[in-house]
Amino acid sequence: QVQLVESGGGSVQAGGSLRLSCAASGYTANTHCMAWFRQAPGKAREGVATIKDDGSTTYADSVKGRFTISKDNAKNTVYLQMNSLKPEDTAMYYCAAYAGAGVCTVYRTWGTYQGWGQGTQVTVSS
Numbered sequence: 001q002v003q004l005v006e007s008g009g010g011s012v013q014a015g016g017s018l019r020l021s022c023a024a025s026g027y028t029a030n031t032h033c034m035a036w037f038r039q040a041p042g043k044a045r046e047g048v049a050t051i052k053d054d055g056s057t058t059y060a061d062s063v064k065g066r067f068t069i070s071k072d073n074a075k076n077t078v079y080l081q082m083n084s085l086k087p088e089d090t091a092m093y094y095c096a097a098y099a100g101a102g103v104c105t106v107y108r109t110w111g112t113y114q115g116w117g118q119g120t121q122v123t124v125s126s
Contacts, residue, residue, distance in 0.1 A: 002097070002114070002115040003025045004022055004025075004096070004115050004116060005022070005117055006020060006021065006022050006094065006117040006119060007020070007021050007023070007120055009120030010123070011124075011125065012085055012124055013126075016124070017082060017084075017085065018085065018122060019079055019081050019082070020036065020093055020095075021079055022079070023077050024076045024078070024095075024097060026115070031097045031098065032052065032098055032099050032101065033051075033102075033108065033113075034069075034078045034095070034097050035047060035049065035051075035113065036095060037093070037094045037096060037110055038094070038122075039091055040092075045110050046060060046106075047060060047105075047107065047108065048060050048067065048080070049067055049080060050069065051070070055071075057069050059106065062088075063089075066085075068081040068083075069081075082122070085122075085124045087124050088124075089122060089124050091121075092119040093120050093122055094119045095116070096116050097113060097116075098114055100114070
């Protein structure tokens with residue numbers, strides 16, 4: 001059974017850091033495309049970062065230079081290191097996996113992914 005479990009969310013002040021983790025079972029972290037999405041109250045879910053099986057990454061413009069996606073294939077885990085957090089980063093963060101062929105960018109829509117986690121809340125106060 002495919003399962004993705006996120007952890008690492010919490011409450012921090014602006015300028016702080018958090019590292020999110022996504023533990024995968026059923027999929028491996030070397031699945032074609034692993035992604036982090038986020039959804040703030042009243043807003044659409046948006047792609048934040050992706051990492052392809054070859055290690056290449058993409059980021060949303062709003063997080064470039066502040067967030068880093070990485071993976072540990074041995075641990076079947078994908079990470080999202082978030083630095084210089086801003087109040088506008090407040091959202092529920094979700095991990096997603098896609099095992100098929102095709103593009104692996106933040107523009108790939110949520111509905112095309114094949115596995116999703118339950119989310120972890122990130123709250124950034126000013």
